[in-house]
Amino acid sequence: xxxxxxxxxxxxxxxxxxxxxxxxxxxxxxxxxxxxxxxxxxxxxxxxxxxxxxxxxxxxxxxxxxxxxxxxxxxxxxxxxxxxxxxxxxxxxxxxxxxxxxxxxxxxxxxxxxxxxxxxxxxxxxxxxxxxxxxxxxxxxxxxxxxxxxxxxxxxxxxxxxxxxxxxxxxxxxxxxxxxxxxxxxxxxxxxxxxxxxxxxxxxxxxxxxxxxxxxxxxxxxxxxxxxxxxxxxxxxxxxxxxxxxxxxxxxxxxxxxxxxxxxxxxxxxxxxxxxxxxxxxxxxxxxxxxxxxxxxxxxxxxxxxxxxxxxxxxxxxxxxxxxxxxxxxxxxxxxxxxxxxxxxxxxxxxxxxxxxxxxxxxxxxxxxxxxxxxxxxxxxxxxxxxxxxxxxxxxxxxxxxxxxxxxxxxxxxxxxxxxxxxxxxxxxxxxxxxxxxxxxxxxxxxxxxxxxxxxxxxxxxxxxxxxxxxxxxxxxxxxxxxxxxxxxxxxxxxxxxxxxxxxxxxxxxxxxxxxxxxxxxxxxxxxxxxxxxxxxxxxxxxxxxxxxxxxxxxxxxxxxxxxxxxxxxxxxxxxxxxxxxxxxxxxxxxxxxxxxxxxxxxxxxxxxxxxxxxxxxxxxxxxxxxxxxxxxxxxxxxxxxxxxxxxxxxxx
Numbered sequence: 001x002x003x004x005x006x007x008x009x010x011x012x013x014x015x016x017x018x019x020x021x022x023x024x025x026x027x028x029x030x031x032x033x034x035x036x037x038x039x040x041x042x043x044x045x046x047x048x049x050x051x052x053x054x055x056x057x058x059x060x061x062x063x064x065x066x067x068x069x070x071x072x073x074x075x076x077x078x079x080x081x082x083x084x085x086x087x088x089x090x091x092x093x094x095x096x097x098x099x100x101x102x103x104x105x106x107x108x109x110x111x112x113x114x115x116x117x118x119x120x121x122x123x124x125x126x127x128x129x130x131x132x133x134x135x136x137x138x139x140x141x142x143x144x145x146x147x148x149x150x151x152x153x154x155x156x157x158x159x160x161x162x163x164x165x166x167x168x169x170x171x172x173x174x175x176x177x178x179x180x181x182x183x184x185x186x187x188x189x190x191x192x193x194x195x196x197x198x199x200x201x202x203x204x205x206x207x208x209x210x211x212x213x214x215x216x217x218x219x220x221x222x223x224x225x226x227x228x229x230x231x232x233x234x235x236x237x238x239x240x241x242x243x244x245x246x247x248x249x250x251x252x253x254x255x256x257x258x259x260x261x262x263x264x265x266x267x268x269x270x271x272x273x274x275x276x277x278x279x280x281x282x283x284x285x286x287x288x289x290x291x292x293x294x295x296x297x298x299x300x301x302x303x304x305x306x307x308x309x310x311x312x313x314x315x316x317x318x319x320x321x322x323x324x325x326x327x328x329x330x331x332x333x334x335x336x337x338x339x340x341x342x343x344x345x346x347x348x349x350x351x352x353x354x355x356x357x358x359x360x361x362x363x364x365x366x367x368x369x370x371x372x373x374x375x376x377x378x379x380x381x382x383x384x385x386x387x388x389x390x391x392x393x394x395x396x397x398x399x400x401x402x403x404x405x406x407x408x409x410x411x412x413x414x415x416x417x418x419x420x421x422x423x424x425x426x427x428x429x430x431x432x433x434x435x436x437x438x439x440x441x442x443x444x445x446x447x448x449x450x451x452x453x454x455x456x457x458x459x460x461x462x463x464x465x466x467x468x469x470x471x472x473x474x475x476x477x478x479x480x481x482x483x484x485x486x487x488x489x490x491x492x493x494x495x496x497x498x499x500x501x502x503x504x505x506x507x508x509x510x511x512x513x514x515x516x517x518x519x520x521x522x523x524x525x526x527x528x529x530x531x532x533x534x535x536x537x538x539x540x541x542x543x544x545x546x547x548x549x550x551x552x553x554x555x556x557x558x559x560x561x562x563x564x565x566x567x568x569x570x571x572x573x574x575x576x577x578x579x580x581x582x583x584x585x586x587x588x589x590x591x592x593x594x595x596x597x598x599x600x601x602x603x604x605x606x607x608x609x610x611x612x613x614x615x616x617x618x619x620x621x622x623x624x625x626x627x628x629x630x631x632x633x634x635x636x637x638x639x640x641x642x643x644x645x646x647x648x649x650x651x652x653x
Contacts, residue, residue, distance in 0.1 A: 001053060001054060002021055003021060003023070003051060003052070005019060005020055005044070005049060007050075008048060008049065010048070011039060011043035011049065012042070014043055015357055016358055016359075018359075020360050022345040024327075025326075026321075026327070026341070027327075027329045027345045027347065028347065029330070029347055030333075030347070031349040031350060032371070034351075035351060035358070036351060037349055038299050041329065042065075044063060044329070045064075051063065058295065063294075063295045064281045064295070065296075065297040065298070066274070066277045066278070066281065066298055075172040075220070075276040075279075076248050076276075080171060080173040080174055080245070081113065082177060082243065084174070085154060085181060087113055088113075089150055089154055091109070091111045092125070092127055092154075093147050095109060095131075096143075099142055102128060105131055107128045108124050108125065108128075110122035125163045126164075126165060130154065130157075131150070134154070137152075137202070148189060148199070149199060152202070156202070156211055158178055158211075160174065160178060161178070172217060173245075173248060175216045176215065176216050176248075177243060177246060180246075183243075189201075189202070215237055215239070217234070217235075217237040217242075217246065217248060219279070220234055220279050221234040221235070221236050222323065223275055223324075224250075224272070226319045226323075227271060227275055227312075227316045227319050228268075230253055231252070231253060232252060232253065234248050235249045267305055271309070271313060274313075275316055275320060295329060296328050300333065302330075302334050302337045303333075303334075307334075310336050310340050314340060314341070333372060335368075335369045335373055338368045338372065339369060340405065342406065346365060347360050347361065347362055348360065348363045385417055385419065386419045386421065386478060387419065387420050387478050389422045390423055390425040390463075390467050390479070390481045390482070391423070392424075392460055392484065393460075395620065395623065396424070396482075396507060399624055400422045400482065402628065403627070403644055403648075404422075404648055406636075407637050407644065407645055407648065411576065411648075411649070415649075418652040420648060425460075425463040425464040425467045461483040461484065464481040465490070467481070468480065468492075469492070469493055480496070481495060481497065483497075483499065484500075484596065485501045485503075486595070486596075487589055500647070503571075503589075503643050504643065505596055506595065508599050508600045508623060509589070509596060510641055510643065511627050512599070512623075513631070513639070514558040515555070517610075520626065520629065520630040523542075523630075523634040524629075527609075532557045533550055533553040542634070545638075552581050555573070559584045562587060562606060567584045568584045568586075569583070570585050571588055573641065574642040574643075575639050575642065576642060577639065579638075579639075604622075613625040613626060
């Protein structure tokens with residue numbers, strides 16, 4: 001999905017010279033001090049700079065800014081009174097009185113929820129807007145509105161939170177209590193309608209669109225569990241009692257011990273807070289509930305993170321994107337944050353020297369890191385902790401680089417301190433020299449660049465072996481090679497690692513894994529989960545990812561589609577999550593005379609929707625974009641096969 005950002009009105013001297021666009025759930029803004037990074041986010045927040053999605057402007061309620069350093073209240077706070085929503089309804093209903101139109105209702109009104117009735121304890125609400133929403137919901141004039149209708153509207157629109165003048169963080173207890181009181185109120189309203197009361201029936205579609213389909217305590221608990229990889233969880237609500245009381249607790253999963261928020265490490269607090277704040281602002285805004293196209297703006301959210309927590313930060317953003325359909329835009333000064341970014345949406349903002357406009361352009365990680373380190377005389381890096389890894393072609397280098405970035409901090413056998421740099425082993429000629437000669441014939445920059453990549457990027461396993469042996473003989477101790485198995489025995493030095501030996505013919509047989517094929521189609525709505533296994537039509541595609549039985553059914557289904565016969569289950573598929581499934585050996589090791597490219601062609605013939613990745617992505621091969629949008633996108637590192645992890649660990653030795 002393409003997001004485009006463009007200035008409409010200058011903000012504190014900042015105005016973009018031209019729009020910029022990005023795809024994906026994440027966008028990083030870098031630049032020197034004073035370049036305008038923070039002002040750009042403020043400009044977006046204050047509606048001076050617009051964001052559109054596929055050409056359609058986002059409304060202001062779809063954009064929110066959070067400041068990790070300024071707010072520390074937790075949604076796990078336990079202050080709750082189950083009568084607050086009824087008290088709010090009583091106070092507002094009294095204002096209606098003899099009012100004959102909405103204009104006589106005060107715009108704001110203070111409601112006191114304490115027995116002492118002291119003004120300083122009162123909370124201000126946007127009373128006129130609250131009543132307007134109730135009148136629209138039930139299609140009534142102000143004098144026709146009944147108490148139960150007003151209370152039902154307050155519950156559905158979550159006015160106890162959304163209707164407040166003060167928008168500070170509320171508690172998960174109150175959000176959940178509101179959810180269960182709304183469910184009970186609906187039953188009561190339906191009863192009144194059945195008894196002949198003049199009340200407009202709210203259909204189930206409208207009801208759940210406003211309230212949300214799932215208990216918010218369950219949604220939040222799943223987010224916390226996934227973000228901390230099962231270390232923590234949050235207790236969920238009792239559906240029979242939570243209209244009266246619900247006190248959430250943070251638990252340590254291994255022993256069920258209750259953990260106080262204050263006992264979390266500083267990095268864990270940042271990650272936890274980011275999760276709860278993102279959940280909160282996306283949930284309470286009725287129009288945003290799990291619908292997507294919501295933007296979260298963050299000003300240097302990584303400033304209090306230890307470098308080792310940056311990967312957890314990115315994991316957190318990925319989980320929040322998957323669960324809440326939100327997109328993040330943030331700025332950073334950290335080279336570590338840039339280096340570990342899982343996607344390439346890195347933009348540098350620069351004030352123009354001769355005009356009032358600022359320019360912003362997409363840059364690669366090396367450029368961004370170099371700029372952030374400008375003025376630092378030197379950084380000592382031990383060359384023994386770096387491996388130059390030659391691979392068969394430039395496409396393999398792109399894919400392995402992304403896979404390594406994902407697994408290096410999540411693996412028990414990979415040393416995160418030892419970096420792997422993947423390089424195509426093909427003969428290299430200077431890009432500028434090639435471009436000079438090719439341009440003289442083609443006169444086409446796009447074709448020129450593609451041809452240069454082909455010339456400097458293509459190679460084969462023999463060139464990898466030869467390059468590694470040559471450099472090793474010259475005394476290089478950190479050079480390595482990574483080649484496909486190709487179901488072939490080859491003689492080579494120990495520094496050349498065969499990826500997936502005895503497991504998969506080539507990288508194609510690994511990447512086009514059945515679960516990845518399922519995730520690609522189901523997450524993009526190309527095929528429903530019911531296409532792969534028996535389930536309800538509204539079954540959410542991710543609900544099966546922890547169900548080994550259903551996952552095995554998916555493997556069986558896709559194997560039958562590709563091979564034209566039942567899965568023999570004679571090949572063990574092991575994933576980094578610890579899950580093991582059973583595939584067919586022929587799926588991973590084709591019959592004699594077939595290779596990885598033949599296998600890819602069969603995949604594309606049977607699942608042609610994968611070809612849609614070619615539409616806007618022409619610089620790199622289809623398999624690269626499939627890896628990014630399936631294995632590393634909706635699935636994440638849990639479904640990377642262990643043969644990849646083992647190959648990386650072997651390269652580090």
